[in-house]
Amino acid sequence: MLKLRSATAIIAIVTVAVSAVAILGGVNYWAVFAGFIPARLSGIVELSGALPAWITPLSSALIHGGWVHLGVNMLMLAFAGSMVERVIGGGGLVLAYVVGAIIAALAQFLYDPSSPIPMIGASGAISALFGLYALFFGAPKQITGNQKLNRWIHAVWVLAAWVVLQWMAGMLAGAGGVMLATPAHIGGFVAGLLLQRPLLLWRYRKA
Numbered sequence: 001m002l003k004l005r006s007a008t009a010i011i012a013i014v015t016v017a018v019s020a021v022a023i024l025g026g027v028n029y030w031a032v033f034a035g036f037i038p039a040r041l042s043g044i045v046e047l048s049g050a051l052p053a054w055i056t057p058l059s060s061a062l063i064h065g066g067w068v069h070l071g072v073n074m075l076m077l078a079f080a081g082s083m084v085e086r087v088i089g090g091g092g093l094v095l096a097y098v099v100g101a102i103i104a105a106l107a108q109f110l111y112d113p114s115s116p117i118p119m120i121g122a123s124g125a126i127s128a129l130f131g132l133y134a135l136f137f138g139a140p141k142q143i144t145g146n147q148k149l150n151r152w153i154h155a156v157w158v159l160a161a162w163v164v165l166q167w168m169a170g171m172l173a174g175a176g177g178v179m180l181a182t183p184a185h186i187g188g189f190v191a192g193l194l195l196q197r198p199l200l201l202w203r204y205r206k207a
Contacts, residue, residue, distance in 0.1 A: 007090035008081030011097060012074050015122055018062040019070045027065055034059040035118030038109045045116050057105035058098065063120040072165065073122045080129040087136050092199045093129070099195060100128025100188040107187025119181045124188040127162060131192020132199070134158040159189045
C-alpha cells in the first residue's frame with residue numbers, strides 16, 4: 001500500500017501537479033521549455049526562454065504528453081516505487097530515481113545527439129526502479145542451472161515488458177512531436193540494475 005508521506009507518493013504528487021499544468025496549458029510549449037532535447041547538449045540547437053539544458057534530464061521527468069501517458073507512468077511508479085522503497089528507504093529511492101532520469105537522458109543523447117525532438121516523461125527514471133524491482137522481487141524461472149544467470153534473464157524479460165508497455169502508452173496518447181525514447185528506458189533500467197548493490201550497502205551500512 002502506498003503511503004502518502006512516502007518518497008514515492010511525494011514524487012508522484014509533484015509529477016501529477018506539474019504534468020497537469022503542462023497538459024492543460026499546452027504540452028508542446030512545456031516540452032520545449034522543460035523537455036530534454038539532445039541537440040541542445042550538442043550545441044546544434046539553441047533556445048532562449050527555456051530551462052538550462054543541464055537541468056532538463058530532471059525537469060523532463062515532470063512533464064507528460066497526455067493523461068494516458070501520465071496515468072500509466074504514475075501507476076507504474078506507485079507499484080515499483082512503493083515496493084523498492086521498502087528495501088532501500090526513501091533516500092535510496094530518490095537517489096535511484098534521479099540517477100535513473102540522468103542516465104536515461106544520457107542514453108538517449110548517445111543514441112542520437114543531433115535529435116531536436118523533446119523527450120518528456122518519467123519513464124526513464126521509473127525504469128531504474130523497475131531494474132531494482134526485477135532484482136529485489138524477481139522470481140526467475142529455472143531456465144538454466146545458474147541461479148544468477150536466471151535472475152538476469154528475468155531482468156531482461158521485465159525490461160522488454162516495460163518497453164512494450166511504454167510504446168503502447170505512447171501510441172494511445174498519440175505522442176505527436178514527443179520522443180518515444182526506448183534507449184532512455186533501457187538506460188534507466190540498466191542504471192537500476194547497477195545501483196542495486198551500492199544502494200543496499202548504503203541502506204544497511206550500520207547493520
